Amino acid sequence: MPRLLTLSEINRKAMLSFPCLEPDSTPWSLLRKPLSQSKISLVTSAGLHLRGDKPFIGDPQGGDTSYRIIPSTTQAADILQSHVSIGFDHTALMRDLNVTLPIDRVRELVDKGIVGSLARHYYSFMGALRNPKPLIETTGPEVAGRLKDEGVDLVFITPT
């Protein structure tokens, strides 16, 4: 987004006071193969899911830290958004899913040979969590395990 300067006073304060993890170090895994041989998956915090899958829920305490699985062959028409925040413009995603989950763009990169291949599944969480602990301890590692099992090398993470 937006640089915070461009936000309203109330939004800026909300952003600045949002609870964030503040660790000292950074975990680091180098890509071990050339990009053109790597398998890529998409993971988003946009609260997306398959039409017919369980929508995300509003949780006044910490937020919904569950995740949804989206097969990478899914068409845009079969993907819905149930993010609880109304602090972003929903019209962008209505016009084009790629603005948040670039399913067509990554396919084009694979077709051009820039990226090796697409994973079988993409994963979606919902951001704006006030308590990310269950995500860090449970659902995040679970998705990491699934990505590893599918042989994914590179994960592209997008917000909404």
Place this chain on the structure above:
Amino acid sequence: MCVLARVFEVAGLTTLTIAMVREHAEKVKAPRVLFVPFPFGYALGKPNDAPLQHRVIGAAIDLLQREQGPVLEDFPEEEAPEALLQASGVPHVLPEAKQDPADEVTTLRAFYERWLEDHNGRTAVGLCGIPQRRWRGVVRFLESYSRGEGADMQERPADVPVPQFIRYCVDDLKAFYYEARLTQRPNASESEIHRWFWGETAMAQLIRAVAQRMNASDNSALKYFAYGLSR
């Protein structure tokens, strides 16, 4: 969602993260982060602008060259963000002889159906699970709720509490209106669409009334749901 990048990287996966709040990304110290100066909702730049979306992805891919982190790079192209309008920012100008929101839905249906045709069936509608031919019932349910009548719908799944169900219904109605309007006025700016919805529709008036009813309660969970309907 920079924390996820950390979790994945610990597991041995390489990550590239797009961040929209630079200040948060800085604190979380995720491995490779591209900050994009776009409005919320526009992570990859603009809808239907594939070249720009590719430039954003390409700038993220460039971060793979780095040998240590945290890396936090700024995407160099800046878009002047249009402020997102909320309900409270739009005066309601609906005439006294207020239209029935259910009739309003009917008059918009042809435009919505054209949206479906133009977008290969893609629509943001679909959270509440109630077929559109029964939406008159949804409107009556919301009206009854806004009058404090303890309303409910038999279609509500048992594990979805009433306020959450209302949220899904309202999100579907909003999506229906927005997609119909985007069909009517394909070149309208986002703020014109928001201004029309919150300023000129009977549905927005009803949504405001539902939120008001929730806000009048002492229950903080209800206020939380009201905040997600209209603020």
